[in-house]
Amino acid sequence: MTALCFQLKRRPEQRLDLSPLVPARLDGLNRKEIEALSVATTREAVTVGDVFKVKGRDVQNLHFIGTDDRCDKIGAGLTGGEIVVEGDAGMLLGARMKTGKIAVHGGAGVLAGASMAGGEIAVRRDVGDQAGGVAFGETFGMKGGFIAIGGDAGDFVGERLRRGLIVVGGNAGDYAGGRMIAGTILLRGGVGRYAGYGNRRGSLVFADKPRHLLPTYVDSGVMEFDYLRLLETWLRGQGLRIRLGGRARRLMGDMAVLGKGEMLILS
Amino acid sequence: MPELKVKGVTIVETFAEAFPMVGTRVIITAPTAEWAMISARTMTGFATSVIACGAEGGIERILPKSETPDGRPGIAVLLFTMDVDKLQTQLRNRVGQCVLTSPGSACYAGLEGGKKLKLGASLRFFGDGWQMSKVIGGRRYWRIPVMGGEFVCEDKTGLTTKAVGGGNLLVVGKSHSAVLAACTRAVRAMADVPDVITPFPGGIVRSGSKVGSKYAGQIASTNHAYAPGLKWHPDSELPPNAEAVLEIVIDGLTADAIHDAMHAGIHAIAKGGARDGVTHITAGNYGGNLGPHHFHLKEIVG
Numbered sequence: 001m002t003a004l005c006f007q008l009k010r011r012p013e014q015r016l017d018l019s020p021l022v023p024a025r026l027d028g029l030n031r032k033e034i035e036a037l038s039v040a041t042t043r044e045a046v047t048v049g050d051v052f053k054v055k056g057r058d059v060q061n062l063h064f065i066g067t068d069d070r071c072d073k074i075g076a077g078l079t080g081g082e083i084v085v086e087g088d089a090g091m092l093l094g095a096r097m098k099t100g101k102i103a104v105h106g107g108a109g110v111l112a113g114a115s116m117a118g119g120e121i122a123v124r125r126d127v128g129d130q131a132g133g134v135a136f137g138e139t140f141g142m143k144g145g146f147i148a149i150g151g152d153a154g155d156f157v158g159e160r161l162r163r164g165l166i167v168v169g170g171n172a173g174d175y176a177g178g179r180m181i182a183g184t185i186l187l188r189g190g191v192g193r194y195a196g197y198g199n200r201r202g203s204l205v206f207a208d209k210p211r212h213l214l215p216t217y218v219d220s221g222v223m224e225f226d227y228l229r230l231l232e233t234w235l236r237g238q239g240l241r242i243r244l245g246g247r248a249r250r251l252m253g254d255m256a257v258l259g260k261g262e263m264l265i266l267s
Numbered sequence: 268m269p270e271l272k273v274k275g276v277t278i279v280e281t282f283a284e285a286f287p288m289v290g291t292r293v294i295i296t297a298p299t300a301e302w303a304m305i306s307a308r309t310m311t312g313f314a315t316s317v318i319a320c321g322a323e324g325g326i327e328r329i330l331p332k333s334e335t336p337d338g339r340p341g342i343a344v345l346l347f348t349m350d351v352d353k354l355q356t357q358l359r360n361r362v363g364q365c366v367l368t369s370p371g372s373a374c375y376a377g378l379e380g381g382k383k384l385k386l387g388a389s390l391r392f393f394g395d396g397w398q399m400s401k402v403i404g405g406r407r408y409w410r411i412p413v414m415g416g417e418f419v420c421e422d423k424t425g426l427t428t429k430a431v432g433g434g435n436l437l438v439v440g441k442s443h444s445a446v447l448a449a450c451t452r453a454v455r456a457m458a459d460v461p462d463v464i465t466p467f468p469g470g471i472v473r474s475g476s477k478v479g480s481k482y483a484g485q486i487a488s489t490n491h492a493y494a495p496g497l498k499w500h501p502d503s504e505l506p507p508n509a510e511a512v513l514e515i516v517i518d519g520l521t522a523d524a525i526h527d528a529m530h531a532g533i534h535a536i537a538k539g540g541a542r543d544g545v546t547h548i549t550a551g552n553y554g555g556n557l558g559p560h561h562f563h564l565k566e567i568v569g
Contacts, residue, residue, distance in 0.1 A: 118405065226337055226371075226373045226416075232338065233335075233336055234336070
């Protein structure tokens with residue numbers, strides 16, 4: 001069965017809420033019923049058929065083609081299946097998703113993977129602020145799963161992160177891992193100010209020493225971490241070859257809060 | 268009775284009687300293959316028989332770096348007991364005392380499955396509050412700060428209630444050296460079979476036992492029917508030229524695995540065995556009334 005494709009006809013005139021276009025909702029619907037689904041976010045009615053050319057049948061395997069930054073909530077609340085986005089994604093990509101996979105060939109807007117509970121999101125280019133952060137109405141950020149960002153992340157990446165792993169291939173903005181509760185953020189590029197602000201038990205892994213370190217982190221020196229080897233091996237299994245080695249300098253913090261979090265700066 | 272021979276060694280028409288057990292597998296890694304082996308050997312030391320060791324355990328196989336969760340040299344260890352509670356206790360004690368303590372070690376789940384045994388889930392308390400939980404790919408790991416650095420231990424490991432213990436071969440020969448050499452070959456051949464271990468020293472038991480004893484309170488005693496020094500006795504099962512009998516006991520995660528191991532073992536014994544002086548391969552059973560698993564040598568050879 002060929003993937004169910006949604007090809008954007010033209011740049012939409014309003015932001016689109018694409019959260020209905022997930023396997024659980026589409027299962028059992030015929031083409032007409034799918035095209036009649038509302039994706040509007042204003043009082044002006046917009047259906048799937050108005051903005052997308054729909055092809056293919058396999059609802060477990062969705063393709064969005066030519067999407068742009070107004071295509072919000074792609075894969076939001078996903079409970080299984082795979083989504084490929086050949087284009088950009090708007091805000092709340094895969095927000096609150098539980099399982100399944102989302103691969104975005106372009107970039108994504110703010111709140112990518114916000115409050116997600118599991119599954120995988122891979123974004124090839126940049127993402128906006130609060131990736132893996134707190135979705136509207138939630139108290140926690142990402143609660144499980146894996147976000148791989150190929151490009152840069154905005155501010156507050158992994159805000160209130162509770163569990164799971166975020167990898168940022170490029171640079172991250174301010175407050176990386178801000179108020180994180182637990183979980184791991186691997187930062188391969190530079191970071192802005194206030195990384196690890198309010199971190200309780202989370203791990204921030206830096207490929208390079210950050211330019212600005214909060215004064216509320218205390219140095220434990222360099223040692224071996226088998227955890228990093230475990231992480232490296234697991235990432236390799238996901239197709240990400242990132243050399244972490246085993247040695248890192250450990251700073252514990254944020255001592256302004258619980259202080260059981262850490263920064264691991266690879267050496 | 269028609270006699271079945273493999274390369275001149277008589278295969279006695281009998282069966283090995285084996286019992287249901289519960290089993291688990293863990294993977295131990297270390298900075299070097301040598302230290303992984305030390306850790307695994309220590310953990311499976313004094314684990315020959317549930318009669319008095321609490322568990323039966325052994326090294327299943329050596330894992331290359333490419334097959335371990337952290338990319339370091341590793342060892343797959345199997346552990347068996349008669350019930351889940353005992354397995355949990357034995358696993359906790361053995362990993363806690365022998366793997367946690369071993370320099371540079373880490374311990375991971377080696378078996379999937381619905382039912383789980385606590386691994387790091389109980390050992391984490393050694394961290395005294397400094398332990399850290401990490402979930403990667405849906406699996407929870409504990410990082411426990413220790414003097415050597417950090418002990419990484421997966422939260423839980425799987426277990427199977429379909430395990431089988433007590434698969435066995437008895438090797439009878441005209442000299443101790445012939446029987447020992449044949450059994451050594453067999454244990455080596457069985458090491459290549461997945462999902463099994465041979466828990467006794469070097470995989471070989473020289474003191475096979477029977478159930479019960481003339482002494483009250485002694486639950487097992489020497490298998491006198493196979494002791495060559497007691498060949499005069501009417502109970503003896505040995506031919507007059509037998510000088511030694513050694514046994515290989517096999518525990519496996521499945522009955523099929525035991526079958527495969529016995530097959531590999533019999534053929535390894537027979538290979539050159541008759542020339543060296545091995546005369547018979549037989550097996551231990553209790554008449555078939557105690558254990559539900561019967562491994563008939565005749566069927567296994569085929």
